[in-house]
Amino acid sequence: MVGRRTMPGRLTFYHNPRSRAAMVRWMLEEVGAEHDIVPIDFEAGDNRRPDFLTINPMGKIPALVLDDGTVITETPAIIAWLADAYPAAGLAPRQDRPERGSYYRWLFFGGSCFEPALTETMMRKDAVPLSKSTVGWGCYNDVIDTLEAALSRGPYLLGDNFTAADLYIGAELNWAGMIGAPRIGDSTPIQAYVERVIDRDAFRRSMAPL
Ligand SMILES: N[C@@H](CCC(=O)N[C@@H](CS)C(=O)NCC(=O)O)C(=O)O
Structure with missing residues (x-):
């Protein structure tokens, strides 16, 4: 299909271990996605800084940024995207399966x-x-x-x-x-x-x- 790649490039993951982002870290490990982690320190206000708010105006993590700049937020959306983007991990039933x-x-x-x-x-x-x-x-x-x-x-x-x-x-x-x-x-x-x-x-x- 034109415009679709088989493997995503390197991902950028905005993370804090004491948050819902822990689920995304687990999923990244499941699929073996190459990624960089950007730590978000809530106490320091990292999630309310202007540069982060351009990524997620909600000021919330997890957030995943693809190598083309696409931003994915909302934990289940990130997890679902990763499952489809890395089909070899076998974590999503194919679209044509019941x-x-x-x-x-x-x-x-x-x-x-x-x-x-x-x-x-x-x-x-x-x-x-x-x-x-x-x-x-x-x-x-x-x-x-x-x-x-x-x-x-x-x-x-x-x-x-x-x-x-x-x-x-x-x-x-x-x-x-x-x-x-x-x-x-x-x-x-x-x-x-x-x-x-x-x-x-x-x-x-x-x-x-x-
Ligand atoms: N609907 C979002 C919720 C994300 C969320 O509420 N994240 C919390 C941490 S678990 C957060 O970033 N809180 C910081 C804040 O809102 O200031 C999801 O499912 O990912």
């Missing part, structure tokens, strides 16, 4: 349902719950019920194969457990899934200090 639909489903579920439901539960503890039929994530308990049902078919969200959707959902569930979110640490299917998902060399490499 699993591709489920793959999109769970990637988007992470960003549009799990994350906001978790935020609502952890940060609005005493607030009146938002209308379940109006907010896109319904409610936290429905989100967790849905994930537990999906994981009970396991070992992975799409069946036998680990995909980038597992990396994202698994990492988010792992993080939710660490911050003491309800129904995570005491859920047998969720804990078994998290342990399975993070038992990977690329995850261990991504945890090494830089």
Whole structure:
């Protein structure tokens, strides 16, 4: 296809290990992408400096910049792009496979349902719950019920194969457990899934200090 390359060039990754960027570092390790890391120090205000705001006006990381200057933000978008850009890693079902639909489903579920439901539960503890039929994530308990049902078919969200959707959902569930979110640490299917998902060399490499 005209204008498409098979392998991306060197990537630039804006990173802080105590942030969602940790998921992208794991994904970069999974696919073996050549990249440079630009550390972002929140305390020093790096993410609010004008040069960074030209990359992401939201002042947030992770951000990935391709060698042609294209900027990708939003963790699941970066993860999905990397899975497609490095097909040899086998972390995304091909577009013509039926699993591709489920793959999109769970990637988007992470960003549009799990994350906001978790935020609502952890940060609005005493607030009146938002209308379940109006907010896109319904409610936290429905989100967790849905994930537990999906994981009970396991070992992975799409069946036998680990995909980038597992990396994202698994990492988010792992993080939710660490911050003491309800129904995570005491859920047998969720804990078994998290342990399975993070038992990977690329995850261990991504945890090494830089
Ligand atoms: N929707 C974004 C959220 C990114 C985000 O909120 N990043 C946080 C760190 S986990 C951040 O950069 N916070 C710094 C700030 O907003 O000042 C994603 O999924 O990547």
